[in-house]
Amino acid sequence: MRKIYHLKTCSTCQRILKSLPQLDTFALQDIKTEPITVKQLEEMKELAGSYETLFSKRATLYKEMGLKNETLTESDYKRYILEHYTFLSRPVIIADGKIFVGNSTKTVEAAIKHLSHE
Template sequence: MKKVYYLKTCSTCIRILKELNLPSDFILQDIKKEEITADQLEQMKDLAGSYEALFSKRATLYKKMDLKNQDLSEKDYKHYILEYYTFLSRPVFIIDDAIFIGNSKANVEAVKQVLNA
């Protein structure tokens, strides 16, 4: 499977998608329009190793809800990602059995390498 979970209103996501010029066989899912299902999140967690790896601690809501001062469990991370799409660290690329989470330069370069392999 080749899929990207992203936010259409996120300029960083859009910039990365344009930069990568993805092949047409990629499925793009705007997580604001089409919510992440529990099954999709479970699949991402299986590839990433944890819900925490998928969780964005840079989200405005993270600070607003004062979550940094709470001891969050894997169950909490799962709950918050399913409840508020903004907590998914994005974009998330799934290419076959590999997952690439977030918008760091290293992550984008890793996606490029897989695409050009």
Template sequence: MFYLYYGETVPIEVSMPMKKIYHLSSCSTCQRIIKDLQPLTDFELQDIKSEPITTSQLEEMHSLSNSYEALFSKRAVLYRERNLKEQNLTEDDFKDLILEQYTFLKRPVIIVDDQIFIGNSKKVVEAAKKAIHS
């Protein structure tokens, strides 16, 4: 989008309401949830394995959830393999781990405007569905 500024055309960034799902295409749970949420009009789907999340995307998720730990999957195989449960992880540690390895992001992450829904619990999925179709 552009606007006219003293006779010059200047590009401006327009903030559109965000509708996005971060998921793993090889995850049957993510596939089932996405199917259950249909129709997903105007939603962008991002497969976090083929298109890793960026620092700015993770920071945006953090701004909605107020916690990197809430975005972190403690069910990830690497969490157990690295014995991370025994470490006192900080918010910065959770952020770094998520950016390092896509499997550390709890999924799916569903963003509907200024709301975020993290994970695959029935309660979270129902709340996301309600927000999407309200």
């Protein structure tokens, strides 16, 4: 499976998508207009190892809701990601059993390297 969960309105996501080789081989899902399902999130968690890995602590709502002052569990991370798309660290790139979460330079470079060697 090759899939990218992203936000169409996010300039960082768009810049990263343009940098990816073989983009035409991916199914793209704009998580604002097509929310992620429980099944999709569970599949991402299997590859990433935890819901916390998929959770964005940089989301505005994270601070607004006071979540940074709470101790969140895995089930909390899962629930918040499903409740609001902004809590998913974006983009999430899934390619051939590997997952790349977020927009750090290191993550994006690893995704590009993986896709370039196929």
